[in-house]
Amino acid sequence: MRLNKYIAEAGVCSRRKADELIAAGKVRVNGVVVRTLGYDAPEGARVEADGREVRPQMHKVYIALNKPKDCITTTADERGRPTVMPLVADAGEGLFPVGRLDGATTGLLFFTNDGDFAYRLTHPKHELEKTYRARIGGAVSKEKLDKLRNGVRIENYTTAPAGVELLRQGERSSLVEIRIHEGKNRQIRRMFAAVGCRVLELERTQIGAVCLGGLKPGHWRKLTRREIDALMQ
Secondary structure (H helix, E strand, O other): OEHHHHHHHOOOOOHHHHHHHHHOOOEEEOOEEOOOOOOEOOOOOOEEEOOEEEOOOOOOOEEEEEEOOOOEOOOOOOOOOOEOHHHHOOOOOOOEEEOOOOOOOEEEEEEEOOHHHHHHHHOHHHOOOEEEEEEEEOOOOHHHHHHHHHOOEEOOEEOOOOEEEEEEOOOOEEEEEEEEOOOOOOHHHHHHHHOOOOEEEEEEEEEOOEEOOOOOOOOEEEOOHHHHHHHHO
16 A cells, blocks of 8 residues: 555545655654655555554544634644644544644534545645635725635735625624635635735634534534535545
């Protein structure tokens, strides 16, 4: 099996992250460090990732969490900050988050131990649409909304056109729904900042065809077979 897939199937991380581990010299096969991307692990080989032996998971788990505020989307944090992992501790073995939400952002976040599932959902070529609701300080002009719809310049790139709808306009704050298929770091917040708007609250409400619905903050549920198939397609 391809080494990055082997690591992903073991529930360590996605295949893309596994490639990073391999390139960093943190993967051993039968005691030997392997840095070659695309390496095939021999059948029965002992594979170690980041200092521990790993084996592919047999039982695949797919869950949706309503991520609360002020926890970090990572399996461990070197600075000791609270992570999302205790919230899904009883959901299954070898789980890792699919993609990420920054600490201040709440809402829909998937977890799995299936590396192929994580790969399909996070690879840019699949352009999986994600929907957010942002509460913005003050009123938002049509001109600013149109700029977001057409794409805005953030540092060294221009964002793809976004679906943007003004849900509620107010003097103190406004509610905007925005749909994107990219996944740059803190992209929604940076997009609004690029048009002079300050995000007060941000929640992800939908990924592909899967909605957050009535799932309470800090709670999780299993994805249905229909939802998993829809996401993989």
